[in-house]
Amino acid sequence: MPCTELSLLEDTRFNYFVNEVFPRLRVSMSGRTMIFIPSYFNYVRVRNYFNQEEIPFCSCSEYVLLLVWFVISRRTMRSPCACDAG
Helix, strand or coil: CCCCCHHHHHHHHHHHHHHHHHHHHHHHCCCCCCCCCCCHHHHHHHHHHHHHCCCCCCCCCHHHHHHHHHHHHHHHHHCCCHHHCC
């Protein structure tokens, strides 16, 4: 993946993923493939590309995990507990 300027690195990396990596990956995908994207900004770019191309996907991030934890903990906090009786 040749890149002559640092300012073009993100675009070069994204284009390489879209044009070289993902087409080969898509052919071999059985519906259970995980793609790790370390940067949130790159994730948003890939997510937007998948949405634009109508490629089905689900995402898991620290935000989603925190949201699930928050919902579960709120549910637990609302449930009656033995120490509240009496």
